[in-house]
Amino acid sequence: MKKSMRKILVACLTLAMLMVNSLNVFAAVSGDFNIKFIFHDTDNNDQVIKEEYLTVNGTEGVAQDVDFSSIMPEGYEVDSRFTESTTVSVTPYLDGTSREVYVKKVQQTVTTLYVTYQLADGNVVDTQTVTTGATGAEGEAWTFMLGCDGYELPEGYKLAEGEEKYTTVSVPFGAASGVTLTVEPINGTVDPVKPAKETVLNITFETVDGTKVGETTAKTTATGGEGEAWTFMLGQDYQLPEGYKLAEGKDQTTNIQIPFGAVGGATIIVEPIKSDVTAKETVLNITFETVDGEVVGETTAKTTATGAEGEAWTFMLGTDYQLPEGYQLATGVDQVTNVQVPFGAMGGHVLIVEPINGTVDPVEPAKETVLNVTFETVDGEVVGTTTASTTAVGGEDEAWTFMLGEDFQLPEGYQLAEGVDQVTNIQVPFGATAGHTMIVEAVPSETVETVLNVTFETVDGEVVDTTTAKTTATGGEGEAWTFMLGTDFQLPEGYQLAEGVDQVTNIQVPFGATAGHTMIVEAVPSETVETVLNVTFETIYGEKVGETTASTTAVGGEGEAWTFMLGTDFQLPEGYQLATGVDQVTNIQIPFGAIGGHTMIVEPIPAETVETVLTITFETVDGEVVDTKTVSTTAVGGEGEAWTFMLGTDFQLPEGYQLAEGVDQVTNIQVPFGATGGHTMIVEKIQSVDPVDPVDPVDPVEPTDPTDPTTPDDTKKDDNKADDKNNSKVDNTKADKTANKAKKAEKKAENAETPQTGDSAHVVMNILVMAICAAAIVTVICRKRHVR
Numbered sequence: 001m002k003k004s005m006r007k008i009l010v011a012c013l014t015l016a017m018l019m020v021n022s023l024n025v026f027a028a029v030s031g032d033f034n035i036k037f038i039f040h041d042t043d044n045n046d047q048v049i050k051e052e053y054l055t056v057n058g059t060e061g062v063a064q065d066v067d068f069s070s071i072m073p074e075g076y077e078v079d080s081r082f083t084e085s086t087t088v089s090v091t092p093y094l095d096g097t098s099r100e101v102y103v104k105k106v107q108q109t110v111t112t113l114y115v116t117y118q119l120a121d122g123n124v125v126d127t128q129t130v131t132t133g134a135t136g137a138e139g140e141a142w143t144f145m146l147g148c149d150g151y152e153l154p155e156g157y158k159l160a161e162g163e164e165k166y167t168t169v170s171v172p173f174g175a176a177s178g179v180t181l182t183v184e185p186i187n188g189t190v191d192p193v194k195p196a197k198e199t200v201l202n203i204t205f206e207t208v209d210g211t212k213v214g215e216t217t218a219k220t221t222a223t224g225g226e227g228e229a230w231t232f233m234l235g236q237d238y239q240l241p242e243g244y245k246l247a248e249g250k251d252q253t254t255n256i257q258i259p260f261g262a263v264g265g266a267t268i269i270v271e272p273i274k275s276d277v278t279a280k281e282t283v284l285n286i287t288f289e290t291v292d293g294e295v296v297g298e299t300t301a302k303t304t305a306t307g308a309e310g311e312a313w314t315f316m317l318g319t320d321y322q323l324p325e326g327y328q329l330a331t332g333v334d335q336v337t338n339v340q341v342p343f344g345a346m347g348g349h350v351l352i353v354e355p356i357n358g359t360v361d362p363v364e365p366a367k368e369t370v371l372n373v374t375f376e377t378v379d380g381e382v383v384g385t386t387t388a389s390t391t392a393v394g395g396e397d398e399a400w401t402f403m404l405g406e407d408f409q410l411p412e413g414y415q416l417a418e419g420v421d422q423v424t425n426i427q428v429p430f431g432a433t434a435g436h437t438m439i440v441e442a443v444p445s446e447t448v449e450t451v452l453n454v455t456f457e458t459v460d461g462e463v464v465d466t467t468t469a470k471t472t473a474t475g476g477e478g479e480a481w482t483f484m485l486g487t488d489f490q491l492p493e494g495y496q497l498a499e500g501v502d503q504v505t506n507i508q509v510p511f512g513a514t515a516g517h518t519m520i521v522e523a524v525p526s527e528t529v530e531t532v533l534n535v536t537f538e539t540i541y542g543e544k545v546g547e548t549t550a551s552t553t554a555v556g557g558e559g560e561a562w563t564f565m566l567g568t569d570f571q572l573p574e575g576y577q578l579a580t581g582v583d584q585v586t587n588i589q590i591p592f593g594a595i596g597g598h599t600m601i602v603e604p605i606p607a608e609t610v611e612t613v614l615t616i617t618f619e620t621v622d623g624e625v626v627d628t629k630t631v632s633t634t635a636v637g638g639e640g641e642a643w644t645f646m647l648g649t650d651f652q653l654p655e656g657y658q659l660a661e662g663v664d665q666v667t668n669i670q671v672p673f674g675a676t677g678g679h680t681m682i683v684e685k686i687q688s689v690d691p692v693d694p695v696d697p698v699d700p701v702e703p704t705d706p707t708d709p710t711t712p713d714d715t716k717k718d719d720n721k722a723d724d725k726n727n728s729k730v731d732n733t734k735a736d737k738t739a740n741k742a743k744k745a746e747k748k749a750e751n752a753e754t755p756q757t758g759d760s761a762h763v764v765m766n767i768l769v770m771a772i773c774a775a776a777i778v779t780v781i782c783r784k785r786h787v788r
Helices: 002-025 712-727 734-753 757-787
Strands: 030-041 047-059 064-067 076-078 087-090 097-105 111-118 124-132 141-145 157-159 168-172 176-185 199-206 212-220 229-233 244-246 255-259 263-272 282-289 295-303 312-316 327-329 338-342 346-355 369-376 382-390 399-403 414-416 425-429 433-442 450-457 463-471 480-484 495-497 506-510 514-523 531-538 544-552 561-565 576-578 587-591 595-604 612-619 625-633 642-646 657-659 668-672 676-685
Touching (some): 047 064, 111 168, 212 229, 255 263, 295 312, 338 346, 369 399, 369 425, 425 433, 450 506, 463 480, 531 587, 544 561, 612 668, 668 676
Parallel strands (some): 030 097, 199 263, 263 480, 369 433, 450 514, 612 676
Antiparallel strands (some): 030 047, 064 087, 076 097, 111 124, 141 168, 157 176, 199 212, 229 255, 244 263, 282 295, 312 338, 369 382, 414 433, 480 506, 495 514, 531 544, 576 595, 612 625, 642 668, 657 676
């Protein structure tokens, strides 16, 4: 009956559920639904960065496309790897719907143009940095136009004649380039300006073993706000030494920031390019032609930069080479201005140009302008020659100016001779070849160091390390060298900058000076792991005679071990030596962080028996010798310690004699261990006494307590001890105490052999009490059982 009722109940419930579901199917709801969009940042381990509801109109259970771009997190875009677009398929339900969306941060690409404005004499009057966040396809470029995007002439200046070619400059998207414009005051109304202060970076190139293989200086007159810095970039602002590349396996910074107007330094670790031949130049020969095919100029751009196989160097118009003067890129002609040439190769490229505003007459093929420079000492000794050339063209009677430091350099190790007036910017008529001699002198070998002593302290003032950073770089009066943490000096190993302490890490020291600086550091938190060795010392019979534990917190690499050394890290038990005839290891290796054990076989050190001897002479007060005695002991003690021979214990007075009355003398005589000593004692005969009457048997003398027997020797010993206390002040050394303790122990052992009358009584009483307790316990147990 119960089973039938249960079956009927289950059937009714099932039928009711089916009816409810059927009603839901046939009663679909249309209207507004709130869809919850959950945004995950794929650049940050899919962390949820935003949750927001979007209301959509639709029908429950029917999928539809929804555009969620209106609630996208600012600065993010969909990650197409997981979410294709901002339009997704969503199925709304009355009980709520959510949709996971995966996004990533929008990558900001900055294209930069550095502009320098200078007068015809080279004096810089202003600098400008123009940027754009616009993006484009690979190989495309952004065109900066004078008068737009912040690319403006300095106030009170106009372009110098012939500078119109730089009013539009193309820079590849995401890249940085520079251009120099020559300007002139408008109507001469601008006062002369002070030359812009240079920002300088002195770079030293060293190998991994510290050998200096080169150095260079990069500088700029660009200016910036307080706290801002210029970034010197490898490959653009400075180059690696010829035949060298960045050292492999070394993390180092090649884009170095120097505060505007400061002088800084950096060291870059390099290594020779592994090649049987000297590193080749990468060369690009550019020919400039009109649309009619007429050659109006040519130039050569080259670099000694190196790269991996299959890589190329990009020669950029405006940076690595320039258009011929008076020409611009031909309008309406699509052409490449950033030309790639494989490293170590030579390439050629043709650019189509046209005269600016039709002001240039047709010209003959460009002819090189050449300057041959000879460097001599004041004594006429030739120390070097060089040739500078250009394919730039100009009008009749015009000339090209070759500039020292830009078009040609002084020989390495030489400088312009002091006290000699000479021209460093040499003009040569376009298309001509000329020569020039410059007077030079060797750079003085004496170098003046700029030194910084750095002390590293904890917040408690404890000095944990010191270091010294130095440089031989030089600068002008009032200028300083900036020593940079992480570049010029490092923190001590195992330490970091103390948290919560504001401190300077880039320290300026005037050139040629020595300064000091203190940095507050703290230990890098680390888990201390001990390496432990447990050593057991046994005899050849297996008897353990000692054990010890040695440990260290030293650390080492995986697979390495610490060596615990006998005599340094642990010692043998006192009185023992390594067992003879047993080969065994005394330097035990334990892997770092592990616990190990080791057993060493030892044997007692054979002891040499050395006696300590005392000879006592007994004399009367008249000097008569009545007896001599010699006593000795084989007890041993430490250096400087002594054995005490005691009257009444170690030696006795001659029979029938006692210590002479009225004479102060020592009865406990100290002799250094292993020595032989002598001592004289003054004695006198014991006076005879009358016989004592027999004891009255009526009043017998009670026997003495056997537990406290008194002997004549004991009485004499007590008398001697009293004499010692009263008559002599003997220093109780460690040996005295040891000897006295040993003698007391012997006395206790003797007394212990004497029966004690109270011992048996105590035993009987204990047994009786135990028996009574046992009977009581048995009685209680029996009663409990009976009650049950």
